[in-house]
Amino acid sequence: MKPPVCCICDKRLDYPDEGGLIYFKKRVSDREWEERMEREGMVGHPPFAEWFCGKHHKRALELKGLTIDKAMKQLQL
Numbered sequence: 001m002k003p004p005v006c007c008i009c010d011k012r013l014d015y016p017d018e019g020g021l022i023y024f025k026k027r028v029s030d031r032e033w034e035e036r037m038e039r040e041g042m043v044g045h046p047p048f049a050e051w052f053c054g055k056h057h058k059r060a061l062e063l064k065g066l067t068i069d070k071a072m073k074q075l076q077l
């Protein structure tokens with residue numbers, strides 16, 4: 001897992017008091033990543049998950065039904 005730093009503003013989170021990790025909708029490549037990690041018995045930071053600070057968490061939650069690439073484009077507007 002990556003350290004809890006907001007992927008939008010680079011703020012270090014006061015987790016679990018503030019913000020959190022959001023898992024977005026998986027793309028085909030994300031499913032392949034999961035299968036590979038499971039097959040090889042590895043753990044890592046999922047490519048479809050990111051940390052968000054208290055300020056950005058709510059907006060990111062509203063977009064978690066999207067894949068991460070689409071959600072990030074909207075969040076960075």
Ligand SMILES: [Zn+2]
Nearest residue numbers: 006009053056
């Ligand atoms: Zn933030």
